[in-house]
Amino acid sequence: MRTYQAEICLNERAEHAEGPVWDDVRQELLWVDVYAGLVRRAKWAPPRLLPVRTYSFGEMVGAVVPCAEPDDGWVVASELGFARLATDGAARKLTEPERGRGTRMNDGAADPRGRFWAGSMAHDVTPGAGTLYRLEGAEAVPVLTGVTISNGLAWRTPDEFFYIDTPTHRVDLMTPDGREPAFAIDPALGAPDGMSIDAEGALWVALWGGSAVVRFSRDGEVLARVDVPATQVSSCCFGGPDLTTLFVTTSQERFTPEQSAAEPHAGKLFAVDVDVAGLPVDRYRPEGEAS
Template sequence: MALMQAGHLLAIGAELGEGPIWIDGALWFVDIKGSRIYRHVPETGALDRWDAPEFVGWVVPSAKGDLIAGLQSGPHRFSPEMGAFDRIAEIDAHLPANRLNDAAIDPAGRLFFGTMDNDEAAPSGRVFMLDAGAVSATAIHPTVITNGPAIAPGGTHLYHVDTLARTITVHAIAADGSVGPAAPFLRFTGDEGHPDGAICDAEGGVWVAFYGGWAARRYNTSGQLTDEVRFPVSNVTKIALGGPDHRTAYATTARQGLSAEALAAQPLAGDIFTFPVSIPGLPIPPANS
């Protein structure tokens, strides 16, 4: 197993950093609880920020040339040039405590995203699919905190993270985008922390960030641990694989829930970290909406 240390990249101090994604030479990420969207261009060092009108879980590229942002009330079309948000669909209107949490796009451009109870108590989180502007709920069982989903290369399978249950299940994706029943993939004891955001690399390996675990870890398609990256902060939330060759990992972290004593011991909590990987990621396809 390969073991390494993550390096510090950007001082952000996010309450709940999340959703890192590599789009056209830039790293995009969000602070969910800060309702902010960020763009960092490593080549120039530029760092831009937009304020969102609601909690924002992620941004992804759209085939229409703009971005789609996962705001609390649903996916919105987002124009960085105008700083404008236009809702595509309303999600969970009957559950005002719910918000969007994580997302991934399959090769067909279908956007899979999860919801969760912002109070992290009710099992009201579902995984939805946005396909050509239409939203439908998948058959994945409701849970308190949905994470991932991660999409396997070729779009054949989806990995769903149940953070509080500390499990990851794998689901076949049919040609029409429907998601099949759960098969077990990984179960954690708790010593590792809580599994948070997950992504797949070009070989189908699954990178998982661990909230409260001080680490990100990679597992192969058989569920064997192949890589572990240690962090100087406890709450690692998700990684993205980017850079010119998609061999640079970028990780978001969080200050949320840390006591004053813990924050004093972790002054870099909420910042962005980076480390190299041997197996690259794949370019993110644009959403078809």
């Protein structure tokens, strides 16, 4: 098994950094600070990220994806649903299917057809209270209900994707015929959170509570491990000019002041060069979106 060591690439601490995405058009990293309601952009100047701009969304935000046309800005999994974020920072809500449910939106990603998918979870992590949605125009279409912590999404084909509902300790495969387990993850490794897929079809899964990102084959064999000096590893993505840099987000969610002091790197961003490339990000295409 290959082992890597992630290094700090942004020394600023977020409360809960999540959802990194490499924008290959702008050559920037995007990510969110969930509870602070921030969408962030930074240039990669190895070994550091250089902040470009921070957008204050005004409410919690779970994920962000660039639009196919850069001037169209971004689509966001906002606190209660879906929204658009313009390049000047103006936000426009599209739909809020989670309003009044005691829930918030969490992880999300675009698919190869340009549709945006994102899922929800209860604030108190009530089992089964979350829903995975697909944004169609300005409508959030429920695709999967009864999930607890809707997390990582990674497409195998335009019609098949891998999906994580964290408490199951599994990666599932979603196909037009339904949902089936792809492989289980040993709880001793940590809880599966965000993930990314590489050019060889292997999955890089962030392990919350496990201080690592682990590369798994499609049948669950451990192929490589990235050690991260923070316990709560939330997500990862491939980036850089040749897509061989793995960016990793971490969190100090629900830390006491004592825990935060004991883990001084929690909430920072990390990077490591790996020996396999990732895939370009799938970008959101808003055809048919209501005006």
